[in-house]
Amino acid sequence: MGNANQRTQLSEHIADILGTRDQPACGTSRLAIRKTIACGSMMMLALNPAQVGAVGLGEVELKSRLGQPLDATVPLTLREGESLPKNCVKPAPQNNSLARLSDLRVTAPARIGPGTYSVRISTTNPLHEPMYELSLMVKCPGATLLVRQYVLMLDLPGMPVE
Structure with a gap:
């Protein structure tokens, strides 16, 4: 029973990080927007490295x-x-x-x-x-x-x- 509970908590924690967990509409939109912006910014940095290094x-x-x-x-x-x-x-x-x-x-x-x-x-x-x-x-x-x-x-x- 302990492993199932840990898996559920882990799944909920991952859903919180990704912003996919069902929450009240007010909290979800702000959290989801912040996470989307953060992920998008990291993607832009990863895909657009400096053009000139040396x-x-x-x-x-x-x-x-x-x-x-x-x-x-x-x-x-x-x-x-x-x-x-x-x-x-x-x-x-x-x-x-x-x-x-x-x-x-x-x-x-x-x-x-x-x-x-x-x-x-x-x-x-x-x-x-x-x-x-x-x-x-x-x-x-x-x-x-x-x-x-x-x-x-x-x-x-x-x-x-x-």
């Missing part, structure tokens, strides 16, 4: 010279199977004594291979100082924040490309 920014490739608008690219790498949301790469606040880039535009990374993207950085105004600071921030949902600072040293027009 990300790296490479060396900047500068294509412009003194007196020209900025045109540069930075390679971005991800682990295999990861994807990059559209607006994760942005300019970061600059706090150096070097000249600051105004009207800076960072385009959405373009995929150039498996796990490899290219981020284009540009300005519309010409650059008149020989050195600038560029700070990029990769801030994606569910991933750690990455900030990388670069010093851009512009060559004079007509100088050979190294």
Whole structure:
């Protein structure tokens, strides 16, 4: 008789947890809603993991010279199977004594291979100082924040490309 009673209590306890036990209408709806929301939230977290876990920014490739608008690219790498949301790469606040880039535009990374993207950085105004600071921030949902600072040293027009 003891085992049957324990089974009944266990079944009632499981029904309480799942919100399937017959209770007065007032209590059931609130409890069921809370449990449904909790279960749904856990399912969403399990089915929607962070899209970016490990990300790296490479060396900047500068294509412009003194007196020209900025045109540069930075390679971005991800682990295999990861994807990059559209607006994760942005300019970061600059706090150096070097000249600051105004009207800076960072385009959405373009995929150039498996796990490899290219981020284009540009300005519309010409650059008149020989050195600038560029700070990029990769801030994606569910991933750690990455900030990388670069010093851009512009060559004079007509100088050979190294």
